[in-house]
Amino acid sequence: MEFVERYNGCGLLVSVKKKIAEAYGIQKVEIFETESFGKMLVIDGKVQVTEFDEPFYHEMLVHVPMNSCKNAKSVLIIGGGDGGALREVLKHDVEKVVLVEIDNNVIELCKKFLKIDAGAFDDSRVKVVIEDGRKFIEHCETFDVIIVDGTDPVGVSDPLFGRDFFEICNKKCGVFCSQSQSPLIQRQLFRKMIVNSTVIRNRTVFTSVVPTYPMAYWSFIIGGDFSFRYVRRNYRKIKGKTKHYNPEVHFSAFALPNWLKEEIRDAELRGN
Ligand code: SAM
DSSP: OEEEEEETTEEEEEEEEEEEEEEESSSEEEEEEESSSOEEEEETTEEEEETTTHHHHHHHHHHHHHTTSSOOOEEEEEEOTTSHHHHHHTTSOOSEEEEEESOHHHHHHIIIIIOTTTTGGGOTTEEEEESOHHHHHHHOOOEEEEEEEOOOSSGGGGGGGSHHHHHHHHHSEEEEEEEOOOTTTOHHHHHHHHHHGGGSTTOEEEEEEOTTSGGGEEEEEEEESOOSTTHHHHHHHOSSOOSSOOHHHHHHTTOOOHHHHHHHHHHHHHTO
């Protein structure tokens, strides 16, 4: 059996042994056993997580912002129902983590069949809220770090890429980080993210390789009061190992190629 994800004239093909779980609610949630990438979470036909390369993504999404602040104690994760980002946040000396996930099916299936959370959902510091992150941000307290781990900016995730959402987040955290799609094959989505996120102070882009995401080159935005001065010290304090992330990867992630710098500059100039 083959799973195919198509995007803008190209795609990803994954040989699959079998489907091990599925649920249909506000999204179509499926979990597969693959030939080469371990278990794979698919939401509305798009690859979200594979056991093979999820650390490439979750470690960059979490440790770049967490190591960019002096001493983060309170963290908000919006999305992230697979538990990978939560697992990485708990490797830091945090006191409170709130995870706001719109679709409880994702959490239930991932806890039961994917298991990349490694027990993170049951940690006493964690509070899980089943709500739309766009609504939650309106009434929540402030956090040291806000991490947005949403699906593609279509459907239920769309409000997590809006200017109004970023304006509120900018006021509610010290450091903000979100995945921001593929600048290569999802140019319009990426440019929309760049334009809308100009309201976040010091908003900057970094990148990483994520082999099973569209064309394997992924972007993230970070903003707020982030600094490079704590990276090495905080890296040494991480509890447990990281498969992908280290300080050299952190620093080099901010070195952008000319075409990407131009894309960002052009989007900011044109406003679209
Ligand atoms: N790593 C993936 C990526 O970059 O595409 C994302 C993984 S994670 C499974 C995405 C999660 O965001 C899903 O569980 C989805 O239900 C959740 N989500 C989407 N829109 C949301 C919203 N408005 N509020 C809260 N969670 C949301």
